Structure formats: structure tokens, C-alpha cells
Amino acid sequence: MPSFSEILQRRTIFRDKDVLSPHYVPDVLPFREGEVEKIMLVLSGALKGMRAGNLFIYGKTGTGKTCSVRHVMKKFMQMESPAKTVYLNCRIYNSKYKVMHKIAKEFIPELEKSGFGISLIYEKLIEWLAGGKIQLIVVLDEIDMVKDLNELVYTLVRTNDELLGGGISVVGISNRLSFKEMLDPRSKSSLCETELTFAPYDAEKMKAILKQRLEQGFVQGAVDESALNLAAAIAATESGDARYALRLLLRAGEIVDAGGGQRIDDSHVEEARRSVEGDMIKEVIQTLPENQRIVLYAVANLSQKGGRYSKLGGNEDGENFLLSGEVYEEYSRVCNSLCVKKRSARWYREYLNELEMLGLITTIESGRGMRGHTRLIKPGYPAEELKKIVWETMGLEEEGKKKEK
DNA sequence: CCTCCACAGGAAGCGCAGGAGT
DNA sequence: ACTCCTGCGCTTCCTGTGGAGG
Structure with a gap:
């Protein structure tokens, strides 16, 4: 058993691991000077006491969206100004109420506790903004996760109409462009006042x-x-x-x-x-429901044994595909041996679709040589590995698996 | 050609948990 | 604190599809 001092003395090639973490915000963002400048430009009004523009930022994961915005926020806070910024990740604050509450309690201590009505929060917020003539910039990261986004955007934008001094502007960040179409036209036009795209x-x-x-x-x-x-x-x-x-x-x-x-x-x-x-x-x-994991296990397990398709000599290129039907049989069998209630065949098909979207399996439509209209399935990763991982995530059910063998 | 097979996937509805409204 | 409502996961039922077999 090593002691802490031994561990600390171990040789390492790292100088500072934090720099490599995804949360680290570097002082210089290479190749994003243009984007950073544009964000600064949109928000700069707030520093002069004017309402800043709304901004919508789109780009795939890991293209520096959040990093750029946080970088600008950091600079922004260093300026002398009554303007304020809040950053919130909508994966956690995923409803209008949660977002409004989080914004309010960030600045108004008396709203710290939960349980206030949305209208009270709203009024207090307006009071605070107007009282200090405060320009507030709300950054909503992963904004597509908000369930009632139309409501939220509408409320935030409308706030400006009720305010004489002070104001709110919204910076929305998303990695899905398609979600824009879900917004109603008014919310869309106000949120997407200015748009910015981050290329991979x-x-x-x-x-x-x-x-x-x-x-x-x-x-x-x-x-x-x-x-x-x-x-x-x-x-x-x-x-x-x-x-x-x-x-x-x-x-x-x-x-x-x-x-x-x-x-x-x-x-x-x-x-x-x-x-x-x-x-x-x-x-x-790990995030998959138990039954879906069993479906995946069934695919992996059966592909090791070999399905009917290959046994019938139906494939030319040696690919070991499985028939949808036999996978369902295997799935049913495993459910039985684990004492898990199986899902209906209809829902099983939905599971398959989802597994394919996640890239865990690949499927193709049956063509010539196959009777009927079905799907041919094979695992997206080595079967052995998938089985092992599913096994691990099933935890306690491991005993059941052993009995089955 | 028609029929059957072996499925795919749409529509409707059900039970439940959790949030909103009062 | 109470009901009411809504979204979610799921089942049941049903229609569609394309090749195989007669």
C-alpha cells in the first residue's frame, strides 16, 4: 500500500493537468479571434449602459463556443460597469422556471430559497434591474435543452418593454441548428438578432x-x-x-x-x-434502460454464435448479420433467464432504431435472398467488448448471466 | 398472378410520475 | 394540500412493403 508522499513523488510527464481539462479557459483562443471580436461587439453596448444585442451561436461540440463566450465574459467582468452577466447551462436549468429562478437568485439574495411563484420572481427581477439601471446579459448554453423555450425567450425579451432603465439580452448557444425551426417566428427573430457559426x-x-x-x-x-x-x-x-x-x-x-x-x-x-x-x-x-441494454446484449451474444442468415449461407461478403426476428427471440430468452419482463416487439423495434442512432449497432434492409421484409443487424463494435460493458453496467444481474450459461 | 411471410412503422390509447394551478 | 394536466414509456392494433413460393 503506497503512502501519499510516495504517490506525490512519482514521476509524471504532466505539468498541469487542468490545462487539458475541457473546462479550462485559455487566455488566448487560437483561430477564434474573429468570433470573439464579434461577440464583444454585440455585447459592448451593455458597458455603455445601452441594451446589448441578442446573439445566437451555433457550432458542433468542441468547436470553442462555450470557451469563446466565457473568455469574453471574463474580459467583460474586468470592466468598470453596472452591467452584469450570468452563465447557465440549460442541461441543468432546463425549464423557464428553473432559468428565471437561477438568474434571480444569482443577484437577489432573498430569492435564494425555492418555492416562489414565477410572477414574484419576475417582478423582483424587474425591480432590481430598473432600480440599478442594470444591463444584464444572460448566457444560455445548450439552449435547445429548455423545454418551454418559446415561453422563456418571450418572457426575457418582453422584460425590456417594461423597463425604463436597464435591460436584458440573451446569448444562446446550441450545437443543433435544427432546433431553431422549433421556435415560433417572434422568438426566433429576437433571439437570432445576430447569429454566429463556429466551424469545426x-x-x-x-x-x-x-x-x-x-x-x-x-x-x-x-x-x-x-x-x-x-x-x-x-x-x-x-x-x-x-x-x-x-x-x-x-x-x-x-x-x-x-x-x-x-x-x-x-x-x-x-x-x-x-x-x-x-x-x-x-x-x-449506462444511460440506456435495462431492457434496451439486454437487446444490445442479445445482438452481441448472437453475433458471436452466428445467426440464421450466415448459417443459410445467405451472405456473399462474409458479414455476420442477424435477423430482427431471431434477435427478438434471443432477447426474450435472456429476459426470461434474468427474470426481467420483456417489452413488446413493437417497442423492441424502437429500441433498435435508437441503438442504431447511437452507433451501437448497424442495420440494413434485407434485399434479395431473404424472405420477407426485415432488417439485418450487426453490432457496431466488437461483440466481446459490448458484452463486457453491458455486463458491467448490469451490476447485480451478473449472477443471472452466469446461471444462463 | 396472387398469397403468404416476416417484418416495419403509424395511430390510438393506457398508466404513471411530476409539475402547474388553485 | 388538493386536484388537474401533461409528457413519457409502453402496449395493442393495424396497415404497408417487397420478395418467396405456389
Whole structure:
């Protein structure tokens, strides 16, 4: 059993792990100068006591949206001004009430406790804004998660009509462009007063970003040039997501540390990719309902044994596809042995659709050679790995699985 | 050609939990 | 604190689809 002092004395190639975390806001944002300037421009009015413009920011995950906004907020707060900003993530504050309450209690201590009516919160907020002639900027990250978004936007925008001094402006951030169509036209036109799109990073930019971070995050010379290139290339081709790239490097560093090495090379990045991928699959599977996990297990299990399709010699390219029907049979069987009540065949099909969308399985329509109209299924990842992960997430049911064998 | 098979997926409705309204 | 309402997960029922088999 090691002591803390031993652990602290262990050699590490990290200088500062925080720099590699997704929450870190760097002082310089490479390739986002233009976007940062535009955000500053839109919000600058508030510093002069005028109402700032509303802003809608769109871009895929890991393209620096949140980072850029937080960066601007940081600068904004350093200025002498009665203007205020609030940042909230709508994954947590996902309704009009929760958002309004969070905004209010940020500035008005007496509303700290919950249980106030929405109208009281609203009035207090107006009183506070008008009293101090305050310009408030509300940043709503992952804004598409708000259930009654139309209501919320309408309320926030209308507030300005009731105010003589002070005002509210909204900065919405989303990674889904399609949600804009869900808004009614009035909310849409006020929220999207100004729009800004963040493009994914290409491999070159990704490399520069990683380079900037690893100079602060790792000790000098800890990362091979080719390992850096590889990490940048993987992240750029898979998603353009800088967070993913950073995660790769972080994991690769941990792998090297664990092995007592001193340099990250290509093999560590490859290993990190597999490891991170495994983590992400696990995260997804964990959120799945029990029955859906059993469906996934059934697919994995059956694909190892081989389905009827391959036994009938129906496939030319050797792909081991499964028939929808036989997977349902297998699923039913597993449910039985686990003493879990099975879902109807109709709902099972919905489960399949969702699993496909999540990339956990792939399906194709049956063509010639197959009787009837069905779907051919195969796992999206190695069956062994999927079974293991499902197994782990099932926890207590492990005993049941053993009996089944 | 028609019929049957083996499914896909839409429509309606049901029971339940949690939030809104009073 | 009480009911009322609504969204969600799910079942039941049903119509559609495209090739196989007669």
C-alpha cells in the first residue's frame, strides 16, 4: 500500500493537468479571434449602459463556443460597469422556471430559497434591474435543452418593454441548428438578432490548439511530434472536436505515467483512442434502460454464435448479420433467464432504431435472398467488448448471466 | 398472378410520475 | 394540500412493403 508522499513523488510527464481539462479557459483562443471580436461587439453596448444585442451561436461540440463566450465574459467582468452577466447551462436549468429562478437568485439574495411563484420572481427581477439601471446579459448554453423555450425567450425579451432603465439580452448557444425551426417566428427573430457559426477545426488548426495546450500541460518534450499529429488527425477526421483531441492526449499521458515512461508516442495515442472510445460507449450504455441494454446484449451474444442468415449461407461478403426476428427471440430468452419482463416487439423495434442512432449497432434492409421484409443487424463494435460493458453496467444481474450459461 | 411471410412503422390509447394551478 | 394536466414509456392494433413460393 503506497503512502501519499510516495504517490506525490512519482514521476509524471504532466505539468498541469487542468490545462487539458475541457473546462479550462485559455487566455488566448487560437483561430477564434474573429468570433470573439464579434461577440464583444454585440455585447459592448451593455458597458455603455445601452441594451446589448441578442446573439445566437451555433457550432458542433468542441468547436470553442462555450470557451469563446466565457473568455469574453471574463474580459467583460474586468470592466468598470453596472452591467452584469450570468452563465447557465440549460442541461441543468432546463425549464423557464428553473432559468428565471437561477438568474434571480444569482443577484437577489432573498430569492435564494425555492418555492416562489414565477410572477414574484419576475417582478423582483424587474425591480432590481430598473432600480440599478442594470444591463444584464444572460448566457444560455445548450439552449435547445429548455423545454418551454418559446415561453422563456418571450418572457426575457418582453422584460425590456417594461423597463425604463436597464435591460436584458440573451446569448444562446446550441450545437443543433435544427432546433431553431422549433421556435415560433417572434422568438426566433429576437433571439437570432445576430447569429454566429463556429466551424469545426481541421487537422492543422487542431494541431496548433493541442500544441498550445501541451506546452503548458506537459513537461517539455513529453509529446512526440508524430503523436501530436496523430491525435490531431484522429480528432479532426472523427469530429473536429477539440475536447476529444485533448481527452486523447490526457489519456495518453496517463498511460505513459502508469507505465513509467517519459514520452508519448503514436502507440500511446492509439491506445488512448481505444480507451476513450470504450469510455464513451460505456457512458452511452449506462444511460440506456435495462431492457434496451439486454437487446444490445442479445445482438452481441448472437453475433458471436452466428445467426440464421450466415448459417443459410445467405451472405456473399462474409458479414455476420442477424435477423430482427431471431434477435427478438434471443432477447426474450435472456429476459426470461434474468427474470426481467420483456417489452413488446413493437417497442423492441424502437429500441433498435435508437441503438442504431447511437452507433451501437448497424442495420440494413434485407434485399434479395431473404424472405420477407426485415432488417439485418450487426453490432457496431466488437461483440466481446459490448458484452463486457453491458455486463458491467448490469451490476447485480451478473449472477443471472452466469446461471444462463 | 396472387398469397403468404416476416417484418416495419403509424395511430390510438393506457398508466404513471411530476409539475402547474388553485 | 388538493386536484388537474401533461409528457413519457409502453402496449395493442393495424396497415404497408417487397420478395418467396405456389
